[in-house]
Amino acid sequence: MGEFDLIAKYFKRPARDAVLGVGDDCALLLPAPGTHLAVSSDMLVEGRHFLSTVSPERLGHKALAVNLSDLAACGATPRAFTLALALPRVDEAWLAGFAQGLFALADAHGCELVGGDTTQGPLNICITVLGEVPVVDGRSQALLRSGAQVGDDIYVSGTLGDARLALEVFRGNVQVPAAVFEHARRRMEQPSPRVALGVGLRGLASSAIDVSDGFLGDLRHVLQASGVGAQIDIDIAINLLAAPALSTGSNADLMLQISSAQALEWVFAGGDDYELVFTAAPANAHRVAQAARDAKTRITRVGRIEAEPGLRLEGSQGLVQAEKFGSFDHFAPSVK
Amino acid sequence: MGEFDLIAKYFKRPARDAVLGVGDDCALLLPAPGTHLAVSSDMLVEGRHFLSTVSPERLGHKALAVNLSDLAACGATPRAFTLALALPRVDEAWLAGFAQGLFALADAHGCELVGGDTTQGPLNICITVLGEVPVVDGRSQALLRSGAQVGDDIYVSGTLGDARLALEVFRGNVQVPAAVFEHARRRMEQPSPRVALGVGLRGLASSAIDVSDGFLGDLRHVLQASGVGAQIDIDIAINLLAAPALSTGSNADLMLQISSAQALEWVFAGGDDYELVFTAAPANAHRVAQAARDAKTRITRVGRIEAEPGLRLEGSQGLVQAEKFGSFDHFAPSVK
Numbered sequence: 155m156g157e158f159d160l161i162a163k164y165f166k167r168p169a170r171d172a173v174l175g176v177g178d179d180c181a182l183l184l185p186a187p188g189t190h191l192a193v194s195s196d197m198l199v200e201g202r203h204f205l206s207t208v209s210p211e212r213l214g215h216k217a218l219a220v221n222l223s224d225l226a227a228c229g230a231t232p233r234a235f236t237l238a239l240a241l242p243r244v245d246e247a248w249l250a251g252f253a254q255g256l257f258a259l260a261d262a263h264g265c266e267l268v269g270g271d272t273t274q275g276p277l278n279i280c281i282t283v284l285g286e287v288p289v290v291d292g293r294s295q296a297l298l299r300s301g302a303q304v305g306d307d308i309y310v311s312g313t314l315g316d317a318r319l320a321l322e323v324f325r326g327n328v329q330v331p332a333a334v335f336e337h338a339r340r341r342m343e344q345p346s347p348r349v350a351l352g353v354g355l356r357g358l359a360s361s362a363i364d365v366s367d368g369f370l371g372d373l374r375h376v377l378q379a380s381g382v383g384a385q386i387d388i389d390i391a392i393n394l395l396a397a398p399a400l401s402t403g404s405n406a407d408l409m410l411q412i413s414s415a416q417a418l419e420w421v422f423a424g425g426d427d428y429e430l431v432f433t434a435a436p437a438n439a440h441r442v443a444q445a446a447r448d449a450k451t452r453i454t455r456v457g458r459i460e461a462e463p464g465l466r467l468e469g470s471q472g473l474v475q476a477e478k479f480g481s482f483d484h485f486a487p488s489v490k
Numbered sequence: 491m492g493e494f495d496l497i498a499k500y501f502k503r504p505a506r507d508a509v510l511g512v513g514d515d516c517a518l519l520l521p522a523p524g525t526h527l528a529v530s531s532d533m534l535v536e537g538r539h540f541l542s543t544v545s546p547e548r549l550g551h552k553a554l555a556v557n558l559s560d561l562a563a564c565g566a567t568p569r570a571f572t573l574a575l576a577l578p579r580v581d582e583a584w585l586a587g588f589a590q591g592l593f594a595l596a597d598a599h600g601c602e603l604v605g606g607d608t609t610q611g612p613l614n615i616c617i618t619v620l621g622e623v624p625v626v627d628g629r630s631q632a633l634l635r636s637g638a639q640v641g642d643d644i645y646v647s648g649t650l651g652d653a654r655l656a657l658e659v660f661r662g663n664v665q666v667p668a669a670v671f672e673h674a675r676r677r678m679e680q681p682s683p684r685v686a687l688g689v690g691l692r693g694l695a696s697s698a699i700d701v702s703d704g705f706l707g708d709l710r711h712v713l714q715a716s717g718v719g720a721q722i723d724i725d726i727a728i729n730l731l732a733a734p735a736l737s738t739g740s741n742a743d744l745m746l747q748i749s750s751a752q753a754l755e756w757v758f759a760g761g762d763d764y765e766l767v768f769t770a771a772p773a774n775a776h777r778v779a780q781a782a783r784d785a786k787t788r789i790t791r792v793g794r795i796e797a798e799p800g801l802r803l804e805g806s807q808g809l810v811q812a813e814k815f816g817s818f819d820h821f822a823p824s825v826k
Contacts, residue, residue: 174632180529180563181530182632183526184625189521190520191521193620197575197611199609200611201611202610202611224516238533269530271531271616274535278576278612284529296510379513379514
């Protein structure tokens with residue numbers, strides 16, 4: 155099978171919303187009047203962003219999900235994406251599975267594949283997503299990292315640390331009941347981009363970011379961009395890990411292997427969560443809660459924005475040094 | 491040096507045209523009213539799209555150039571791009587050179603880097619370009635593959651086959667004078683996207699495509715999309731190779747190593763040319779010639795669109811079978 159047959163068989167579908175889709179030198183889109191175009195690109199490499207054990211369906215899902223998560227963090231409505239794919243060889247079963255997972259998520263979000271590239275090379279998946287954000291009275295409704303205000307509540311969507319738990323099981327560092335592992339593995343391999351929540355928070359949240367490198371590390375980007383500090387409640391944060399609750403009724407002994415220090419490390423610095431961290435004025439708390447219900451997404455208030463720079467982790471057991479929780483860095487010395 | 495320092499040092503510049511540039515989850519652009527957004531992605535892999543011997547400056551240029559060439563083929567005006575980069579390690583000298591070559595070309599075309607991604611992994615460069623095409627009286631001015639009409643002239647910009655000549659020298663298959671090699675090598679490593687020509691051909695050309703996989707192979711895409719055939723003049727086409735003319739006055743013996751069969755193979759199926767092949771009605775010939783002069787780009791009329799399907803190569807020496815000239819395919823059996 156050649157390059158053009160491969161594209162025709164697995165990735166070319168009739169254009170829907172696009173003026174011109176896959177098959178020419180460029181795709182053509184008609185931007186909606188009164189909107190900003192939101193653009194983001196993410197590249198996935200084996201061993202960094204996924205393990206070789208992942209199914210092609212879940213990998214197709216994840217490759218698009220991590221990009222949709224960036225749109226969600228800006229409150230953008232997904233519109234279209236391009237896919238560039240380097241493959242060691244043509245494996246039709248792999249391609250069929252990958253395309254199935256990819257298109258299932260794309261269709262769920264009305265996000266159309268409009269173009270891309272395929273080439274032979276070490277497995278690499280690069281997706282660029284395009285979305286739209288309304289401009290109201292000349293002001294963009296996009297959620298930015300730079301808008302957090304002193305006194306704002308800090309919220310997190312969904313749960314945190316589960317993807318890291320799955321990774322630690324894969325690495326042989328911990329053992330957990332099968333049901334807990336399956337849940338955590340799905341969170342790692344098939345994350346849920348919080349697109350509906352992001353759209354619902356337009357005009358409500360003062361800032362937002364998606365958690366990809368780790369909660370505290372990504373929150374630090376918000377604090378830095380906004381010129382503020384934050385206090386985080388450890389007692390609430392530690393419960394953001396889904397695993398302990400899931401292990402109720404199964405083998406509780408296995409769960410004991412996860413210390414609270416580990417749980418905190420995974421929640422604060424686990425990474426690969428693709429949840430939203432966002433801030434909103436306390437006066438908006440009810441509308442924020444309603445937006446989360448409308449988006450069928452759990453949110454948890456975990457802290458507050460403060461004027462004093464830096465990050466303070468406080469709980470019933472006292473303070474924890476925030477500095478010990480690093481953020482995933484693709485070029486940190488340990489991976490050089 | 492970490493991921494964020496790397497981005498800040500080499501790739502983050504103040505936003506110019508963009509509403510929001512590098513540094514948030516998404517970039518934000520304000521689309522120009524009355525335009526279509528043109529989108530294209532190309533991924534470059536070592537050994538496929540460039541040799542390990544290429545300088546980082548030229549690689550930075552080429553990675554963007556091959557994408558701008560897709561915009562040129564649609565007659566789109568470049569606007570912005572994203573860059574996703576997988577690097578085996580942080581090499582600051584390499585990054586500085588790459589960024590220099592990349593931004594020099596970007597600035598020459600007013601095309602702004604608005605976002606992207608960096609990760610550790612086998613060297614891989616993925617760029618997505620965004621451009622704009624006017625919509626006039628409800629009709630897109632984009633040049634498509636599907637518009638060629640019977641009787642149209644077929645034109646090629648610049649020269650063809652030089653990049654392939656350079657590759658054959660690198661492979662040790664031919665020897666040429668140093669000046670010829672340097673010219674050919676520059677054509678391979680630092681192609682000139684024909685953006686000004688593409689923009690100038692809006693409303694004049696009936697179809698266009700850029701030559702990346704090989705002249706005849708890419709022309710076939712136009713013929714197929716347009717439901718037509720073509721006749722190509724071999725005597726004209728063979729002179730599209732720049733090398734013989736450049737070797738005048740230097741060691742003519744070395745040039746003898748290039749047979750006319752080789753020259754024809756490189757012109758027709760060499761690939762990596764990033765020139766435009768386009769069609770236009772004979773009635774537009776003068777305006778097309780003027781558009782080429784305005785764009786300071788040489789164009790050559792090499793044939794004519796015919797109703798009979800297929801590709802006919804005709805010259806003073808008789809006919810040549812078009813079927814012998816394949817097109818580069820990333821997944822063709824020979825490269826599996």
